[in-house]
Amino acid sequence: MEAGTVNGDVDLRTTTSPVQLSGTTRNGSVRVTLPENPPPYAVRATTVNGRTVNDLPDASATSDHRLTLRTVNGDTEVHPG
Secondary structure, three states, X not given: OEEEOOEOOEEEEOOOOOOEEEEEOOEOOEEEEEOOOOOOEEEEXXXXXXXXXXXXXXXXXXXXXXXXXXOOEOOEEEEEO
16 A cells, blocks of 8 residues: 655555555655554654654564655654544
C-alpha cells in the first residue's frame, strides 16, 4: 500500500495490518494509524524539518512488516489504533 502527495498531509488508517506501507510528502505530515495490537513493524521514518513519533516497539531486525514514512517539511507519526 502506498500513498503520497507533494503539498499536503498523508493520513492513513488501516483496518488490517499491511505487510508493506509507504507514505510520502514534501510539504506536510505523514500519519499512520494501524489496528490495535499490530504485528511488529520495521519502521523507517524520516523528516528534515519536523518531528518523528513512533508508538510501535522496535522490530527492525525481526519483522517482515515494513513502514516507510518520508517528508521534508512536516512530522512523521505511527500509532496503533
